[in-house]
Amino acid sequence: MSVLSNERPIGFIDSGVGGLTVVKEAMRQLPNEEILYLGDTARCPYGPRPAEQVIEFTWQMTRFLLKKNIKMLVIACNTATAVALDEIKKNVDIPVIGVxxxxxxxxxxxxxxxxxxxxxxxxxxxxxxxxxxxxxxxxxxxxxxxxxxxxxxxxxxxxxxxxxxxxxxxxxxxxxxxxxxxxxxxxxxxxxxxxxxxxxxxxxxxxxxxxxAETVNDVSTLLDYFNLNNYEQSEIKARTFYTTGSPKMFKDIAGEWLNITNLNVSHIDLGGE
CATH class of the missing domain: 3.40.50.1860 (Rossmann fold)
Incomplete structure (x- = not known):
């Protein structure tokens, strides 16, 4: 793969802010990697929802990040991993990992x-x-x-x-x-x-x-296996966050948990309930 393809971001998806716990570990273990995160906070929690609906929501998030040219997808949500991981793995052409x-x-x-x-x-x-x-x-x-x-x-x-x-x-x-x-x-x-x-x-x-946190160990292994590591050295790697809910509330929680000020958080719409 070209160096350019290795500089593509890793995508993380979750029903809300929970997946930030995975991102925090990724930032620690994989400081060279660019990160795109999407939290579907408007429709959180996923836990009580029917499996078919969780699969559809997970696909909506996946399609959004695929358009952003990610090189790997981390389903940083246990509920989505449980019902949607296998289907998504079979139907996309990048590595996909669950928790x-x-x-x-x-x-x-x-x-x-x-x-x-x-x-x-x-x-x-x-x-x-x-x-x-x-x-x-x-x-x-x-x-x-x-x-x-x-x-x-x-x-x-x-x-x-x-x-x-x-x-x-x-x-x-x-x-x-x-x-x-x-x-x-x-x-x-x-x-x-x-x-x-x-x-x-x-x-x-x-x-x-x-x-x-354990999942990030597997992400690191997959980056090695597929030769996708980003070796480009730079002061600050891009960390971009999307939420379907309130950017302010997301920023408050994410900023505190990740210990980052001036987070780049954007609101997006993925569809109805």
Whole structure:
């Protein structure tokens, strides 16, 4: 491939701001890469929506970024990965990666007792994708899944450090505390923003797995495999963000999480509900 093609950006898509947790890790691990991010905040959360609708929304985001000439697509959303990854992989001609396989691998590596928990959206938990991945690789793994539908709205409304967040997380995770887990997968890319609270509630003895951060390791491997690394040295790499919702709210959360001022955030429309 030409050098020019290697300088194309990596595209990241998510139902909202959650995928920024993946972008943060990408900026740390892959500082030479340009990033295009699209968060469908106007239609977030995806978790309670029917699978067919999530697939359609994921395609809308994918088509938008393909027009921007991305060299790789990261589906930085567990719900979208669970229902749309395979279809999109088969129908586009660039590498596509989701967040479930890397998170499952990391959990199995971390667990010493084989008792693994998964927290995610209703859609992700209902799909059984994590359970399938875990038990396919290690059939004896005990898996406990819990849908946490209130978590994404907390993050999207920028309340992830609030007392309300602490109360909701504590109430929601109560059933998992009885499961004697040693590893818990944060099966939604929004959840790392709640990580300190989740860790405090579930206990320090439980290892938390950030699927999004683990995914960036796979992105790095794929860049090497397809010879797509950007070796062009420059002071500042382009980080461009699109949202279907409020650019101001997106900028507030993204700026704080990524520790970047003057974020380049644009509003776009992808279609109706």
């Amino acid at each position: 479930i396989q890397p998170g499952s691998r990391a959990a199995l590596k971390a667990s010493e007792t084989g008792r693994v928990g998964i927290i995610g959206t209703i859609g992700t938990v209902k799909s059984g994708s994590y359970r399938h991945e875990l038990q396919e690789k290690a059939p004896d793994t005990y898996v406990s899944s819990l849908a946490c539908p209130k978590f994404v709205p907390i993050v999207e409304s920028n309340q992830f450090s609030s007392s309300v967040a602490k109360k909701i997380v504590s109430q929601t995770l109560a059933p998992l505390k009885k499961e004697k887990l040693d590893t818990l997968i944060l099966g939604c890319t929004h959840y790392p923003l709640l990580r300190p609270i989740i860790q405090n509630v579930i206990g320090q003895q439980v290892t938390l797995i950030d699927s999004g």
